[in-house]
Amino acid sequence: NAGVTQTPKFRVLKTGQSMTLLCAQDMNHEYMYWYRQDPGMGLRLIHYSVGEGTTAKGEVPDGYNVSRLKKQNFLLGLESAAPSQTSVYFCASSYGSSQHFGDGTRLSIL
């Protein structure tokens, strides 16, 4: 049982490049989330989804887009990467009140 899997684990981008982070869960959870974690800031919610085909903005959505075409996958896109988006990105899923997290993607924007 893999739980929540994030790919890639590490990536370095140049300013202006685009990329997509993939999150996959095998627990049949309805809810999925994307967070970013920065030193001293805790976890901040970027976007979330309450089911297949639905997405919603979180606390810090600017510069990101998401899609949930399949229940098990939640994609986070950066259309034009900026140095301020250098962070560790975590995906999570949940059925009830508790969340299950992936191991994160470390993203550096030069």
Next chain:
Amino acid sequence: AQSVTQLDSQVPVFEEAPVELRCNYSSSVSVYLFWYVQYPNQGLQLLLKYLSGSTLVESINGFEAEFNKSQTSFHLRKPSVHISDTAEYFCAVSGTGGSYIPTFGRGTSLIVHP
């Protein structure tokens, strides 16, 4: 709207000493409360949670937390810490109805010294 305040960003402690990590929350609705732990280079893992019933909840590795509604607190305690407890600890709060979207505190780094 809800918010979480973790009063200490870092807590150093010696092995086998007791520890308390403080968490206060603010919410206009009934709440669920959580503590998550994050070990280096890993994602967060649920440590314990309060949903209803007994206000004292325990984890399998010796941590406990008590929901205090009057003081809007959910402090995490352990009577004797181990080196392996060194990690980042996050307190989180969610509403009890609807989508359960949690709000996280900024985290407390527990550093256990030998």
